[in-house]
Amino acid sequence: MKVTMKEETMQTEQTAEDRSKDAFFERIAILSREMVAAHGKDFSMGALVLGARWIAEGKADSDRKSA
Numbered sequence: 713m714k715v716t717m718k719e720e721t722m723q724t725e726q727t728a729e730d731r732s733k734d735a736f737f738e739r740i741a742i743l744s745r746e747m748v749a750a751h752g753k754d755f756s757m758g759a760l761v762l763g764a765r766w767i768a769e770g771k772a773d774s775d776r777k778s779a
Contacts, residue, residue, distance in 0.1 A: 740760075
């Protein structure tokens, strides 16, 4: 099956959402490397898991007021 030029272009173009997500992944990668360098892998993994837990529990909602 031959891929047309239009199909190839559509496969390589990123949406604004894709670019935004990629930027966040890059920031997470940089932060992760910095945390590992400063405090080791265990701390870094724990902090990222804790962040995921807060998100899952709704504690990271931007409109939620801090207690």
